[in-house]
Each structure stands twice: as C-alpha cells, then as structure tokens.
Amino acid sequence: MERKGKASLEDIARATGVSKMTVSRVLRGGTGFSDDTKDRVTQAAARLGYIPNRLAAAFGADQASTLVGICVPRLTSGLFGQVLDGVERALSRLGYQAIIGTNAYEAAEEEAWVRQVSSWRPAGLILTGRVHTAGTVELLRSNALPVVEIWDLTTSPIDLSVGFSHRDCGAEMGQFLLRKGRRRAGYVGALAQADVMGRARMEGFAEALAAGGHPLVDREVLLDRPGFYQGYYGLETLLARSPKLDVVHFHNDEMAIGGLHFCQARGIRVPEDLGIAGWGGMEAASVLPKRLTTTVVPTTAIGKASAEALVARIRGEAPQEVTVLPTRLVPGETA
Amino acid sequence: MERKGKASLEDIARATGVSKMTVSRVLRGGTGFSDDTKDRVTQAAARLGYIPNRLAAAFGADQASTLVGICVPRLTSGLFGQVLDGVERALSRLGYQAIIGTNAYEAAEEEAWVRQVSSWRPAGLILTGRVHTAGTVELLRSNALPVVEIWDLTTSPIDLSVGFSHRDCGAEMGQFLLRKGRRRAGYVGALAQADVMGRARMEGFAEALAAGGHPLVDREVLLDRPGFYQGYYGLETLLARSPKLDVVHFHNDEMAIGGLHFCQARGIRVPEDLGIAGWGGMEAASVLPKRLTTTVVPTTAIGKASAEALVARIRGEAPQEVTVLPTRLVPGETA
C-alpha cells in the first residue's frame, strides 16, 4: 500500500503497464479498452489513492473547468445565505464547484472580484443585481463568459437573468397599503449610498403611493446596514419628524421587527395607531405575536434556478434568458 | 485595441519583443528587467486585456494554488453565514479564494466534498466540527493538506483548530440556571441524528444539572432542523409530557423564540412560570420585548481567525495550533 499523496495517471500507467492515455480513458469512463485493462487500472488507481487533477484537466486546451463564481453583496444577510444554499446544492448536484465572493453593494468591488475569479477560468459566474461597472461588462463580454444576473430582474441581461423586480415589490406594497386605507405613509431604509435594489423598492413604493393620490409623507434612509437596531432608531427618528404617519414600510424584515419593538416600547398600537410592513420574508417575521405584513422572496428557488440556468448555458443548451420568480406579498396583522 | 478574450504571456511577449519569461517576471513584480522593459510590458498587458491564468500557475511544479475550501453543515443558518463572511473577507484580503461546500451534518458528505475539492489542489481547507470519517482524515494526512477545524474545539486537531467547546456552553448554561434557582429543567433540541455539536451542548447541560443535584427532568429532541416552528411545537410536546418544568433550554435561539411565542400563545408567563434560554446569539434575540437569555457565539471572529491561521500555515509560518474564541453567556430577561 504505497502512498505519495499525489499519484498521477503516469504512476498508474507504470503500475499497470499501459499508457497514461488508456488510464485517462478508463478513469473518465470512456471506451476503447478491455474489461481486463479496466479492472487493473481501476484497482491500481484505488491502491495508489489517485485523486484526479482538475487543475491539469481545466488547464488543457479544452478548458473544461467546473468552477462557478458566485458574488453576493454580503453573507451576513440570511436571505443571501439562502440564495447561496440553493446555488451550492444545485451546482454540487450538477458536478460544479462554487467560488464565493462579496461586493458590499459596490460595483467596483464586484469588478475586482470578477477580475480575480476570472484568473481561475471559471465555467460561468453568478452576479447579484443588474448594476455593474463598464469594466465588468466588458470583461465578461470579451471573454464570452456565461453569466447569470440574479436577485434584481433585468429585461436586457448581459447573458441570463433570474429574479424579480424590486421596484414592483415596492409598488405592490404601496398599493396594498392604500387598499387597506392607509393615507400617510413613511419609509425607513438603510444602506442609502450602496443598495440600489433597496432604493428601487423605495421608489416603487413612493410611485405607487403618488399614483394613488397619497404620496409618501417622509422617509428616513440610514447609511448604516439594515439591522434590528437600525429599524428601531430609524423609526424613532422618522416619527420625531413626522408624528402623524399611519403606516411605515421598512427596507427589510429585520428593520421592521426593530420598528415593531420601538412601537411596543412607546406604547404605539400596531396596527391601530401605526401600520408596519417589512420585506424579505424572514422566518422570524411569521412567528411574531402579530404576524408581520411582508413580501416573501423565493431565495432558495432563485439560487437553484440560477445555477441550473447557468449550467444549461455552459453545456451549450439554450436556457430561458429571463426567469421571473415572483415574490408574494403576505398580509399579516401589522398593517 | 485588439482583444481576443484570452491574451497569454506569449502574446504580450510577442507584442513587446521580449521573452515570456521576462513578461512573467515583470507582471509578478520580480527583478531583472529595465524600467523601459517594465513599462512596455505593463502597457502591452493592459492593452491586450491580459488576465493571468492561475490555473496554469497552480498547475506548475510549484503548486502555488490560492484556493481554500470551506465546508459548513448548512448555509441557511445565519450563524454559518456569519462564519463564512469572516472567512471570505479574511481570505480575500490575503489573496485567496474560497470554494464552499455543505455537508448537512453528515461526515460522509464531508468526505465526498473533500474528495471533490482536493482535485482542485487547494492550498488548504476549513472544516466544521471535529468529527470526520477515517477516509477524510487519511486523505488530509496523506496529502499533508493544511486544515483548520472550526466551530467545535478539539484539543488534538488534525492540524489546526479554532473555536469553542459546545459541551462547555451547555454546562455553563446549566450552572447559570441553577444559580438562578431553577430546579426542574427541560431541553428542546433538533437534528437528533446529525448534529453532534448540538448534542454536545445538551450533554454538557445535563451533566452540569446532574452535578448540581437537580438533573435534567425531560428532553424533546426533534429529528427536524432547528427552526421557529420546531421550537414552538417542541416546547408544546415537552410540556404536554412534563408540565412542571420551571425552565427550558433550547438547541438555538430560533427555537427559543419559537418557544417564547408558544408561551405567549398559552399565557405562560416568562420568566415567572417558565424560564427560556437559547443559544447562538441571533441579533433578533436581543430586541425581543424581553431579551432572550442566550449564549453569544463569536461567529465572524471564528471565520476570520480560522482563515488567518490557515494562511499562516500555508505560508509556512507557525500558527497557534488551537485557538479558543470564548462564547459569552448573556443573561436576558427570559430566565
């Protein structure tokens, strides 16, 4: 039982008395060898602890890399974790490996990541959002790299797109709240400088309200990340400025839950005195004393669908260019 | 402005009139070339849109791969997302790329992943937990692959270890609850078949209670994953069987919050009628109407420290073999 830590096809070939090309054919399940040869090669490979070297295979002329890059804004958000989970499972099942990256909502960081990961000659990339630097787009185009843009839908993707419209999410919530009789709406946001998708939701929300004749009264968009505390203090700030609001829509569920606790602390009755609406569909939102009115996002499904579309493209099949995975507004007891 | 999508050192060499070895030296910031040559090469590289081919570099005899594999049980848990965030940031800063994987708490799945990812000749691996198959250990040992085992501390790691003791977490909570006067404790768990780390917490908890003279009265360990609903129904089941408990410790914070809502729904006063304690340190836990008594885990710090230790090992420095990052029991208002 010899072991070197790194047996190559050559080693197996020597041990078996055939050429390394034959070994390659046997181990990749090709044809053109006898059963006897197959057995001897297979046994030698097992005995030597052979581990195929994908680096060498991908390096060759064929460029058969099975690496896929996936870049999300941040990993501390539960939503992106779920997306990643969907991506990873699907890729793994299809025989691909995922290289991850984060861009902190910065297109420039995304470009740096794309440049880095491109040097591994990946088979394809999954990017979050539809805003990219010119450099990124140029890089992807000139390398003819299969790409899926996820999360925020675009009707003219670089290559493929899987997601939903953030603007529509905001608009739908605006219309819903108007139907519920709300007339003086506010908005509490976060990541003001960075998150264009959050901003799209806010704009869709404001537009729908304006179209309904009761425009957005006030908004408080923090520079900070969207967390519970930020929701708490964001609502406090907003209400200090505009005390007569009758409903507040939040950047996401974490912030909305923070807002709910502010109301509880101040004795503001929800939904009687003030309605609260979130976005995202955190599991926590559905087990609150009062179920949060929110929009549920098909995170895992987006991950899965994007990975499958990308692999289809890589394999030369013709996947659907734009896949819409609709969100679902779930009326709760808070608005 | 020519572009082919794949310029090589050779192309730059031709365009500049030097050898590709010289181009390699310039682009890697070596020495042995004039400023004039350097400028011409740099400009040609930019003009041709050169992207280095790490595949080729890693493939060569030097084996200078900058890939690092990281395997966690699941990505849908916020805690592991935070770990991954810490890992990814640190690796990226140090010039490494992360390939992710999940093992669903199964050592056999981990082995399959290690085998897959090994074929990319990674510079090192980060694994979650200290339970691995014999095949995994053999594979890592024979390849002399730098490895960090994170999350659950082991005093005799395969190579390096960064984390804390789950058993101690459970024990500490047991002692704390005894000091608070609790005498009839229960436990609600999840992932009974799979999560050895959750089991370690439960065992530590039970031991501490027994040592204090008031052993664990009853436990309900679900096969399901640890979620809000599972906490809700787990507590319902447990109390149906053992109605006289005065405190219940949960597998994690999600389940504990589920338990809190069960209490709210049934009019059970917390902490007067029943104490509730969680584990993990979800941000949500700290903004509940009553702050949850829980154990905060240094997730991001573990990710960061493990990545840094691994890179130190890869670079031939001598990192600390075992790094303990302590958890912190945070008394809330629920127990």
Add this chain to the structure above:
DNA sequence: ACAGTCAGGTTTACCGGTAACGTAGTCCAA
C-alpha cells in the same frame, strides 16, 4: 589587458491531462 561582476535578459524543461491521430491485430464478407 583581462578576469570578475552584474544587470538584463533568453532558453529549456516541466507540471498532468486530453485531443488528435497512428497502428497492430482480428474478424468477416465479397
């Protein structure tokens, strides 16, 4: 005047796997 040193290169070999192509032997039908 000549060996020694050094900057600034070039040449060669190699990593492991695979595509493309070559070849020896066998079998069978015309």
Add this chain to the structure above:
DNA sequence: TTGGACTACGTTACCGGTAAACCTGACTGT
C-alpha cells in the same frame, strides 16, 4: 485474398506559467 471495419490500445503535441540554467555585453578593479 483482400480490403474494410472494428477493437484496443500507444504516441505526440499542446495548454500557460515558472524554476533553473544559461547567455551576453558593459562596466569595474587591479
């Protein structure tokens, strides 16, 4: 008996980057 088809291989070249060895002319000190 010959030629075509088929099986079961072997040979060669190549991918892109890098280590190591080698080369060359200019300058230097004695």
